[in-house]
Amino acid sequence: MSKENEQPAAENPETLHKLTVSQPKKWAAGMPAVTAALKDVFEETGAIRGPGALFSMNQKGGFDCSSCAWPDPDDDRSPVAEYCENGAKALAEEATTKKLTPEFFAQNAVVDLAKLDDMEIGKKGRIAQPVYLPKGGTHYQPISWHDAFHKIGDKLNSLASPNEAAFYTSGRTSNEASFVYQLFVREYGTNNMPDCSNMCHESTSTALAEAIGIGKGTVTLNDFYDTDVIIIMGQNPGTNHPRMLTALEKAKNNGSKIIAINPLYEAGLMAFKNPQTVKGILGFSTQLADLYLQVQINGDMALLKALEKLLYDAEMQEPGKVFDRQFIEKSTVGYEEFISRVKHFDVDALCAAAGVPVEQMKQAADTIKHKSKIIICWAMGITQHKNGVNAVKEIVNLTLLKGSIGKAGAGLCPVRGHSNVQGNRTMMIYDKPYKKQLDKLKEVFGFEPPREHGYDVVGSIKAMHEGKLKVFFAMGGNFLSATPDTTFTAEAMRKLEMSVHVSTKLNRSHLVHGEEAIILPTLSRSDKDVVHGEDQFISCENSMGVVQSSKGILEPISEELLNETQIVCELAKATLGSRTVIDWDKYANSYDAVRDAIGQVIPGFENYNQRVRLPGGFYLPNAPREGKFETEEFKDKAPFTITQLPDHQMADDEYMMTTIRSHDQFNTTIYGMQDRYRGIHNERRVIFMNPKDIAKAGFIQGDKVDLFNYHDDIERVARLFIIVPYNIPERNTATYYPEGNVLVPINSVAEKSNCPTSKLVFIKIRKHDG
Incomplete structure (x- = not known):
C-alpha cells in the first residue's frame, strides 16, 4: 500500500519489549525519585538549561509546573526543590533542546511517524514552526503564521453553521488564553467547547454543583495540617500527584490518621521517603496509610454505605456524639428520608459488594466516628464510572453526617489532574455555560453569545463520526490518545475536513488527522514569554482555588513560536474580520488587558492584576468553605442524596x-x-x-x-x-x-x-x- 493510501496507526504498535518484573515497592519517592528526575532533565536539556529552571518551578515569582494541579504551599516552599519527580520529567519534556525543523517533517512521512510508540513520538523534540498537511499529502510542510491563520479562518467561515466546528481545551492552557479562547469561540457562534474535564472530573463538577453549590473542592492545603482523618479514595498520589505525599507526611506528623481505599496496593499510599529530609535521604520512611481498604473496582459506593450504616449504629448507641446533629439541622435538607434508608442497610452484604472484610470496615468506622475534622480526597477511581456522579454525592453524604465541611481541617478534596484544568472551567471553558455567564459576556462585550448547549468530548466524537463536525481545533492536549474507544475516535477524526492543534511537541493526534491538518507551535510554561520587548506572565488556578502567576525563564527553542493568547487573537482576527466587536490586538499585546476583562466578567477576579502580583497569588471565593451552600434547588442548605448501588453482571469468563x-x-x-x-x-x-x-x-x-x-x-x-x-x-x-x-x-x-x-x-x- 502506498503512503498516500495507508492510514496512520491510531494506537501504539502491537510489539513487545523485554519485560522484567520485580517486587512492587512498599514506599514512594526517596533517592530513586531524585535520580530518575535528574537523569531525564540532564538528558533532555543539558547541564545548565533544565537544572537551572528547576529552581524556579513552583516558586513565588517563578513558573507553574505543567503537570499536576496540586497546590503550592502558601508559605513554607522548599527553596531547593518545590517539585516532584514527574514535575521534573515534565520540565525535561518541554525544555528539551531537540526541535523539529522543516527538514524533519520533509524526511518523515506521517504514516511512518505513526508507527512509532507514543514515547518515541514525544521524544522527537519541540515543534519549531507552523506546519501544514494538505489534502492527500503525506508529509507536514512549513506554512507561515499568516497563511495558517487565514487557512483556518477561511475554513471556519465556509461552514454552514458555527456548530460544525468544535474547540477543545487541555488543562495546560492558562487563564488568560482560556478566557480569550472562549470569547472568540462564542463570538464566532458556538458552545462546542469540549475539554479535558469532560474525561476526568466532570462527575465531580456535576455532583458538587448540585450538592454544595460549587463544582470545586472546599479545602485548602493548610487544612491537611490541621485534620484528624484523611480518607483517600480512587487516587494514587505517589504517581499522579507526588507532591501530595509531603502534605500527607506533615499531616501524619501532626497526628492525623489516613485511610487509603484502592483496588491496588500503591506504594504512595503506604509509605513515603521524603528526599528533602535527612531521614528520607538515609532511607527512612513515614508510614502513611493506617488502614488500607482494598476495595473492588467500583466497590466504593458499597463501602461508603457500609460506613454510613456502621456510623448510624454507633450514633444510636451514643446519640449526638457520632453525627453532627446541629450541623445537620442548620445546614442540610433531606436527612430524615436519607437516614430512613441507611438504617435498613445490610453491612455484611455491603462489605461483600465492596470486597472489604467487615472487621476492616468496622476499623474505618471506629477511626472516624468521634472525629469531625475529616478530609476526603478522590480522583478518577471515583469519577470515571457510570455511577460517578452519585459516588461523589455519597462522599458528600458522609461529610454532611459528620459535619465535616465548612470548618478548618475538614472538607471535600477532589484532586484535579492537569495543572490548570480547574482554571479552564472557571474561565468559562464549558459546553453548557450558565445564563448569567452569557449575560455578563453580552453586557461587557456587546455581542449576543450562543445560548444552546454545545458538544462535550463524547458528543464531539460522535458528531465527527456522523459528519456533523467538519473542523476540530485543539488548544493543547493529545485528544486521540486521551479519549475512549480509540478505533472509533480515530475513524471520527479522519472524517473531519480540517484538524488543527496548538502544541509544543508532536503526539499521535497530529498523525490521525482530517483531510487537512495544521499544527501551531506555542510556548511552554517554562519559556520566556516576551511581547514588545517585555517579559510577560500568565496565571493558573490549582486544585484548591488559588490563582497565582507563572513566569517562564528559558529561552524558547525557536523564534517562530507564539503564545497561546496571541494565537487565539490572530485566529479571531482572521476569522471574524470586520464583524468582530472586540479589540483582539489589545489582548494579543497585553495579558494585563486580558486580566482586566476577566475581572469584569468572572466573579472573584476583581482587581485581578493587582492581586495576582501578590506573592503566592490569591484564593477565589468558596462559599461551602465558609459553611454556606447555595445550590440551585435549596438556599443555604446542602441536600442529602438518595443513591443506588451499581449492579454489575458479569459472565463467568x-x-x-x-x-x-x-x-x-x-x-x-x-x-x-x-x-x-x-x-x-x-x-x-x-x-x-x-x-x-x-x-x-x-x-x-x-x-x-x-x-x-x-x-x-x-x-x-x-x-x-x-x-x-x-x-x-x-x-x-x-x-x-x-x-x-x-x-x-x-x-x-x-x-x-x-x-x-x-x-x-x-x-x-x-x-x-x-
Whole structure:
C-alpha cells in the first residue's frame, strides 16, 4: 500500500519489549525519585538549561509546573526543590533542546511517524514552526503564521453553521488564553467547547454543583495540617500527584490518621521517603496509610454505605456524639428520608459488594466516628464510572453526617489532574455555560453569545463520526490518545475536513488527522514569554482555588513560536474580520488587558492584576468553605442524596478492567518505560491479574493475551498484552492507558456527566494467537 493510501496507526504498535518484573515497592519517592528526575532533565536539556529552571518551578515569582494541579504551599516552599519527580520529567519534556525543523517533517512521512510508540513520538523534540498537511499529502510542510491563520479562518467561515466546528481545551492552557479562547469561540457562534474535564472530573463538577453549590473542592492545603482523618479514595498520589505525599507526611506528623481505599496496593499510599529530609535521604520512611481498604473496582459506593450504616449504629448507641446533629439541622435538607434508608442497610452484604472484610470496615468506622475534622480526597477511581456522579454525592453524604465541611481541617478534596484544568472551567471553558455567564459576556462585550448547549468530548466524537463536525481545533492536549474507544475516535477524526492543534511537541493526534491538518507551535510554561520587548506572565488556578502567576525563564527553542493568547487573537482576527466587536490586538499585546476583562466578567477576579502580583497569588471565593451552600434547588442548605448501588453482571469468563497510569507518564505523555513502584520495567503492554484468576483461567505468568470488550455487541480488541500477577481483587484487572483505551466503549459513560467509564470496562481474556 502506498503512503498516500495507508492510514496512520491510531494506537501504539502491537510489539513487545523485554519485560522484567520485580517486587512492587512498599514506599514512594526517596533517592530513586531524585535520580530518575535528574537523569531525564540532564538528558533532555543539558547541564545548565533544565537544572537551572528547576529552581524556579513552583516558586513565588517563578513558573507553574505543567503537570499536576496540586497546590503550592502558601508559605513554607522548599527553596531547593518545590517539585516532584514527574514535575521534573515534565520540565525535561518541554525544555528539551531537540526541535523539529522543516527538514524533519520533509524526511518523515506521517504514516511512518505513526508507527512509532507514543514515547518515541514525544521524544522527537519541540515543534519549531507552523506546519501544514494538505489534502492527500503525506508529509507536514512549513506554512507561515499568516497563511495558517487565514487557512483556518477561511475554513471556519465556509461552514454552514458555527456548530460544525468544535474547540477543545487541555488543562495546560492558562487563564488568560482560556478566557480569550472562549470569547472568540462564542463570538464566532458556538458552545462546542469540549475539554479535558469532560474525561476526568466532570462527575465531580456535576455532583458538587448540585450538592454544595460549587463544582470545586472546599479545602485548602493548610487544612491537611490541621485534620484528624484523611480518607483517600480512587487516587494514587505517589504517581499522579507526588507532591501530595509531603502534605500527607506533615499531616501524619501532626497526628492525623489516613485511610487509603484502592483496588491496588500503591506504594504512595503506604509509605513515603521524603528526599528533602535527612531521614528520607538515609532511607527512612513515614508510614502513611493506617488502614488500607482494598476495595473492588467500583466497590466504593458499597463501602461508603457500609460506613454510613456502621456510623448510624454507633450514633444510636451514643446519640449526638457520632453525627453532627446541629450541623445537620442548620445546614442540610433531606436527612430524615436519607437516614430512613441507611438504617435498613445490610453491612455484611455491603462489605461483600465492596470486597472489604467487615472487621476492616468496622476499623474505618471506629477511626472516624468521634472525629469531625475529616478530609476526603478522590480522583478518577471515583469519577470515571457510570455511577460517578452519585459516588461523589455519597462522599458528600458522609461529610454532611459528620459535619465535616465548612470548618478548618475538614472538607471535600477532589484532586484535579492537569495543572490548570480547574482554571479552564472557571474561565468559562464549558459546553453548557450558565445564563448569567452569557449575560455578563453580552453586557461587557456587546455581542449576543450562543445560548444552546454545545458538544462535550463524547458528543464531539460522535458528531465527527456522523459528519456533523467538519473542523476540530485543539488548544493543547493529545485528544486521540486521551479519549475512549480509540478505533472509533480515530475513524471520527479522519472524517473531519480540517484538524488543527496548538502544541509544543508532536503526539499521535497530529498523525490521525482530517483531510487537512495544521499544527501551531506555542510556548511552554517554562519559556520566556516576551511581547514588545517585555517579559510577560500568565496565571493558573490549582486544585484548591488559588490563582497565582507563572513566569517562564528559558529561552524558547525557536523564534517562530507564539503564545497561546496571541494565537487565539490572530485566529479571531482572521476569522471574524470586520464583524468582530472586540479589540483582539489589545489582548494579543497585553495579558494585563486580558486580566482586566476577566475581572469584569468572572466573579472573584476583581482587581485581578493587582492581586495576582501578590506573592503566592490569591484564593477565589468558596462559599461551602465558609459553611454556606447555595445550590440551585435549596438556599443555604446542602441536600442529602438518595443513591443506588451499581449492579454489575458479569459472565463467568469476564473480568472488570480499570485503566491506570504508569509511574513514568503524565496523562498521555510517556516519559519512559519504568513503572518501578509496581515492579514493571521496560514494558507497558501488561495486564495485572490476581494470581487465583490466572490459575483458574489456565494462564501462567508471562502469557501473551488479547483483551476483548463487547459493549453494544461491538468487538473491541487490545492485542498482545503480557499477564503479570499482582495483588488486586479477584475478577479485577488493570492495564495502562492509553494502551487500554481502545477497550473503553464510547457509549459507556457516567450518568449526568457523560464522563467515559475508563475505570470500569468489562473484558474477556484469550491467549494471543501468534
